[in-house]
Amino acid sequence: MSPEEQDLVMGLVFAPGSPPTRTIDEVLAHFGETDGGALALRxxxxxxxxxxxxxxxxxxxxxxxxxxxxxxxxxPLTVLFPAEWHREHEDIVSTLARLRSPETLPTLVLATHWVPEHLDWDENRALAVKAIWALGALPGRQAREVLEGLRDDEDEIIRENALRQLARRGEL
Incomplete structure (x- = not known):
């Protein structure tokens, strides 16, 4: 993508005090597409x-x-998640969380312990917390067993969030 196209896409971003300067229709027209999902996937x-x-x-x-x-x-997101060369790990976990699919379980489990280099500074373990909350929303025995395993983790943040999710699920 050219720098001009990146600027166009960045115009879609809403930031506090700075509303989007572009619409999705403008971006789609530039790329000659009518389906934003198909464009994003491509x-x-x-x-x-x-x-x-x-x-x-x-x-x-x-x-x-x-x-x-x-x-x-x-x-594509489950394949992309463990790659170190990008910075979108938290967004990927958030997207996978919305799926509430058992197919996301291995990626979410990985996200509870693996810290990408660009997130090494994060003492609050936001990536792990997002993954644990996503696990809490997954139905079934496997998600429960993962959360039960995390309640004894050496990391206090992981332990506390696993316990919260088990309690929320009524499985504590």
């Missing part, structure tokens, strides 16, 4: 192939702005 796969962290971010911005269903992104 751009995401291309960015993954080229290992381009900035373009991964752009694809996920388009996905969010288009309101694309997360189901279409399950496979």
């Amino acid at each position: 751009l995401l796969r291309d960015a993954m192939e080229r290992r381009d962290a900035d373009d991964v971010e752009m694809a996920l911005i388009i996905k969010a702005a288009a309101g694309a269903p997360p189901d279409d992104f399950l496979e």
Whole structure:
């Protein structure tokens, strides 16, 4: 994606005190597309192939702005998650959490303990906490067993959040 296209996509972002300057329709027209989800998926796969962290971010911005269903992104996001070359680990876990699919379990489990280099500074373990909350929303025995295993973790933040999720599920 060119710097001009990245600027166009960044115009979709809402930030406090700074409303979006572009619409999804403008971005779709620029790329000659009518389906934001299809565009985001195409751009995401291309960015993954080229290992381009900035373009991964752009694809996920388009996905969010288009309101694309997360189901279409399950496979590429679970493949992308453990890669160190991008910075979208938290957004990936948030997207997978919305799926509430047992297929996300291995990725969510990984996210409870693995800390990508770019998040090494985070003492609050936001990535792990998001993953634990996503696990708490997953139905079934496997998610419960993972949470039960986390309640004895050496990390206090992981323990406390696992216990909260087990309590919320009525399984404590």
